[in-house]
Amino acid sequence: MVKVSVVMLTYRHEKFLRQSVEAVLNQHTDFEFELILANDNSPDNTDEVVASIQREHPNAHRLRYFRNEDNLGVMKNSRKALEMARGEYFATCESDDYWIDPKKLQKQVDFLDENTDYSICFHNVRIEYFEDFGSKTSDYLHSGLHKGDLLNPWEDPKTFTIHDLIGEEEIWFMATASLLIRSSAFFPFPDWLEDSKSGDIPILILSARNGKIGYLPDIMAVYRKHAGGASLTDHKSDERFLRNRIYMYDHLNQDTDLVFSDRFHRVLAGYYFLLLKSDQLNDQYLKKLPIALKYLKLTFPNVPHSFELIRDHLLPPFILGIYGALKKALGLWK
Numbered sequence: 001m002v003k004v005s006v007v008m009l010t011y012r013h014e015k016f017l018r019q020s021v022e023a024v025l026n027q028h029t030d031f032e033f034e035l036i037l038a039n040d041n042s043p044d045n046t047d048e049v050v051a052s053i054q055r056e057h058p059n060a061h062r063l064r065y066f067r068n069e070d071n072l073g074v075m076k077n078s079r080k081a082l083e084m085a086r087g088e089y090f091a092t093c094e095s096d097d098y099w100i101d102p103k104k105l106q107k108q109v110d111f112l113d114e115n116t117d118y119s120i121c122f123h124n125v126r127i128e129y130f131e132d133f134g135s136k137t138s139d140y141l142h143s144g145l146h147k148g149d150l151l152n153p154w155e156d157p158k159t160f161t162i163h164d165l166i167g168e169e170e171i172w173f174m175a176t177a178s179l180l181i182r183s184s185a186f187f188p189f190p191d192w193l194e195d196s197k198s199g200d201i202p203i204l205i206l207s208a209r210n211g212k213i214g215y216l217p218d219i220m221a222v223y224r225k226h227a228g229g230a231s232l233t234d235h236k237s238d239e240r241f242l243r244n245r246i247y248m249y250d251h252l253n254q255d256t257d258l259v260f261s262d263r264f265h266r267v268l269a270g271y272y273f274l275l276l277k278s279d280q281l282n283d284q285y286l287k288k289l290p291i292a293l294k295y296l297k298l299t300f301p302n303v304p305h306s307f308e309l310i311r312d313h314l315l316p317p318f319i320l321g322i323y324g325a326l327k328k329a330l331g332l333w334k
Contacts, residue, residue: 003031004105004180005085009077010037010095014044016224018053023099025059029106032062037095038081039067040074075194082189089180092200093221097177100126101220108180111214118159119185119211120204122178124152125221151175151223158215162208162256165201168266170245174213176200177221185210192251197244205252239280245271269298273305276313288313 006024010017024035039046047067054060064084068077082090089112091105101107108121127149152173165171179200186207193202204213235241246268253264272295275281281288292313296303303309 001032002034002086002088003029004033004089004091004109005087005183006033006035006091006093006105007078007081007085008035008037008093008095009040009074009081010046011040011042011071011074011077012044013095014042014046014049016096016098017046017049020093020095020098021050021053021063022057024093025053025057025062026102027099027105028102029109031106031109033105034086035063036081036084037063037065038077039065040077041068041071075196075199078199079189079194082187085183088183090183090186091180093177096224097125097175097222098224099177099221101218104218104220105180107216107218107220111216112180112182115212115214117211118214119182119207120174120213121180121216122174122213123216123221124150124154124219125175125178125223126219127151127223127225129225150219151178152215152217154215155217157217160208160213160215162205162260164213165205165208166256166260166263166267168263169270170201170267172201174200174204175221175223177223179204181207182211190251190255192247195244196248196251197241198248202248202252206255209256236274237277237279239275239278242271242275242278246275265298269295269304272298273309276309285313285316 021037050065054063089109111121112118186203196202249264249268253261272291275291276288292309
């Protein structure tokens with residue numbers, strides 16, 4: 001019987017893949033686990049790397065590998081892989097990150113087995129920076145590596161709850177490579193999540209509805225940051241990204257039974273305000289007006305940026321033009 005399913009998505013991570021996969025297969029446990037490796041039709045030598053691991057690694061029988069015929073995108077690929085999982089728990093690791101403690105899974109499983117009121121266990125990770133990864137002149141093996149940078153500052157075990165995941169701004173302090181989640185706390189996979197740009201935030205909030213979150217201070221994985229990383233493709237001046245965040249938080253508010261509406265509304269308001277200043281909506285008064293009114297509704301009566309909201313987004317441009325001309329004519333504005 002499989003105790004843990006490790007889900008790893010891969011796309012254009014040929015150089016990192018062997019290290020990431022073998023770090024999972026090298027785990028020392030007293031239970032069975034599987035690694036589900038989901039290749040989203042990557043246009044590199046991922047198949048050859050996997051074939052080599054399957055031939056050579058003594059624990060290759062734990063590897064379940066599939067390659068999509070078409071590129072599905074992150075969340076559809078993620079759903080396909082997660083729904084293959086057979087474990088009581090599932091762990092996640094992106095294929096450009098890697099684990100550095102061979103007892104990582106054992107430690108986290110022991111914690112969740114002993115604490116049945118917890119749905120998530122995570123731990124500290126080291127951050128490695130690869131500046132300019134992917135350029136023709138860079139070699140990730142010799143790029144600027146900054147050792148000793150940790151994601152979390154806490155040196156002792158801690159407990160968090162869903163309340164710690166929903167604030168006035170977006171909250172993220174758990175690396176994907178550090179997560180172990182009780183499967184029954186998360187599944188079934190919600191249909192709307194396929195269209196979300198973010199996977200970690202919804203999975204964590206939805207799982208935290210059903211239990212507490214335990215933190216282990218052990219540094220058991222490495223989180224790589226590089227020019228090709230997904231987190232660096234998010235643009236808070238891009239209309240599509242911002243509308244997707246609004247979509248995600250609207251659904252999370254519904255799926256948490258509106259219990260946290262006040263806090264979700266503040267998060268949503270922040271994204272509506274950013275949307276007003278997005279590149280695509282610049283000088284688009286009629287398109288921005290309903291967004292401005294939505295922001296006003298979400299924040300009323302204590303409306304942040306109220307002057308800027310009225311001046312730049314609610315007042316029609318021709319009124320501002322008349323006002324400016326009048327001030328100039330009266331000598332009040334040069």
